[in-house]
Amino acid sequence: MSAVPQIEEFYTQRGKRARQLRDAGQKVVGYFCCFVPDEIIAAFDMVPYRIQGCPSEPIDRADAYIEPMACPFARSCLNMAVKGDYDFLDGFVAPHSCDTIERMYSIWHHNTPAAFNHFLNVPHMMGPSSDTFYRKELEFFIKALENWSGRTLDQEKLKETVKLYNRRRARLRELYALRKPDPPLISGVEITELMVAGMGIPACEHIELIDNMIAEVVKRPKPKHQKLPRIFIWGNEIDDTAFIRLVEDSGSYVVMDDLCTGSRIFWDDVPETDDPLDGIVSRYLHINCPRSYIPAAGNREEDLQNRFGHIGDFVKQWRADGVILYIIRYCDTCELDGPDLREHLNAMGIPVIMIEDDYSISTIGQLRTRIQAFLEMII
């Protein structure tokens, strides 16, 4: 059976599976961003649910609670929450990922309180003391989950969950490798749907979907060769296919990304350490997100390489012809990284366009002209 209908079902009816599992007796814990290790939630036999927004719906309620100069993704999520779309969440966890999400914690849990609410502090700096600090914060998080659930975290269960999640990561890397051929075997839109579908279902079910998708893709007839530009996308949240579809429909292949809804959340494994928290700390705290500060290193060129070298590697390995920096407006950390990243990529000879967007599909028409012009430029 084709995996596509189920992926589309989970993509379009987000929360459906989580609601089913909740009805069956499991607790569902919603969380923001990349810095909440969902393995920990899953190890309590709860369902981790990555909170997403809805760019196709206007933000019509959230402005009574949060300022319009806040990240529109976060506002969209809150909009859904105050309308009751997240009424299936038993728990809510916000990490200190950025200024908006930090402030969102108080706004969210005062206005739409869940049974369990937790703020996870995450250092911005990187170094041994930050590892120690973050580990302690995770211990507080675990303790809070234990108090709420009345259960003690089973270390062996956490180890098993880490393995399961690494299996998913490996499958996703395998899936992303299908984008390396020219033309790629799978589209950016399909990848986005599969990634979003996985945000609200248990990891084992997501693995099954990925496996089925890989099996299906490799059996497809070889795509007709068309010389179209291969595009890499960098930015923050893309949890809707509209923008990716625009880029592909404008005459390109979206072949790779560094997004917090894409490769950023799964690329590196959690080391499988004796104490599972050791591995979790070392993986999660070192996620390459613009909100984290990578200490200055060497001269300008070396510093940029230190900060963005992994992106350059992706661009080379996936043979991208151009890069789109997709920044959701009011994201100060992405806005500040953008020009530096552009400099780094330009130095590699890669054309770059910076797009600032409102996290709304209503802006797609305006973006079309810019994207088309960019693609024409790099052909």
Place this chain on the structure above:
Amino acid sequence: MEEREPAKTTATKGTDAARKIRAMVKNIYKSCHEAQSQGKKVAYIMVSSQYDEILRAMDIVPLPTENYAGLCAAKRDMDRFLTKAEEDGYSQVLCSYARIGLGFDSLRKELGGMPENAPDGGMPLPDIILGSSGVCDPRFKWFQACGRFMTAPTYSIDVMHPPVHCDLNAVRDHYVQYQKVQFEGLIAFLEKQTGKPLNKDRLWETIRLGDEAWRLWYESDRLRTAKPCVMPSQDHFNVMVPAYYYSGTQEAVDYFQDLVDEVKYKVENKLAVVPDEKYRILYGGGLPPWHTMWFFNYFESFGAVFVIENQYRGFDPVEVPDHVKDPVEYLAWRAFLRYTARHEQAKANSGNPVVEKILDLIQDYDIDGVFFHACRSCRATTIGQIHTKNMLGRYSDLPMTQFVSDMVDLRDYSEAQWKAQIHAFLDAMASRKK
């Protein structure tokens, strides 16, 4: 060609102390230029990073880039820096302090020297750049981005505080230890840059001076509970200069002693800011509109005076336990205690420390209305204002208003809208008083 008079941006002050600030601001930049000629290190810094006394103890001269952005706005000389940053690819909604700073740095690099007629002689190239995560994200990302325009060694520290729901007894050691290690990392970096070890006796002395200045500042604010108001908010947004930018110096202590004396005298003699004080307003939050500070005087022309602020306000004094014998540990403890001062109170009441602080100010200063300023480009001080207003509404029937513009970018400001909103707010306060 007819010469146009420069637009008036500043407000008329109520105290002599506030009127002395202009010279102190000029001196910040002058002393940076002089310091470099004397072989001292000048550091780009971020205000309220909790490291001021360390810098003073190591003879590093602080160069506050955010303050410079405010200065450019007050001088209405910000557009060339904002547009330069935007030409370089920085968004028009990015923190406008950062845009002015980056635009200035870019222009200085392009020109190979100081931009012509730069306010107060301009910012010299720093020897060191010191960011922090205290207050907001751009405070370390901005300085990271500076690498495009200069090669100064750069270092940033975390300034972390726990969420309100936590058990302070359980998390205290964890937070204090992390903060201490962050400071130790900074000190090691500075020792390497200066080639001199930190003298801890000297650090104790700068801490003593820093604490004393802030204690006096707090004392002056407590005197401001008196009616009628003798020191308005526009003065506060000036007197913060020695508190933040001269922290750890005798100069700051002397300044605040004079301020306390002056405010005391004015209170005793009822030397009011406005002759017929009708409304007492709390500046509830948001960076001030440095481009248009005269709006305070506009309010005053209707008998409405801003009597106290919840922005750029010093932390209330805290008591670091006696067992702390190391000055670096003292700084870590002090930061923890400052940031958690209202956690227990919040847990027992509204659940929100900002709300608790504002409720205290409303009561202590006999407030008639609360004003917030939402800045288009400042996430840190803007997000949460509506939430704070909503929560305050559960405890208070005071009129509250939120004005929108920006701290330095005039393109986000509309005088006509502000005036209309000012009158609506005055009407609301009048109705409540009937």
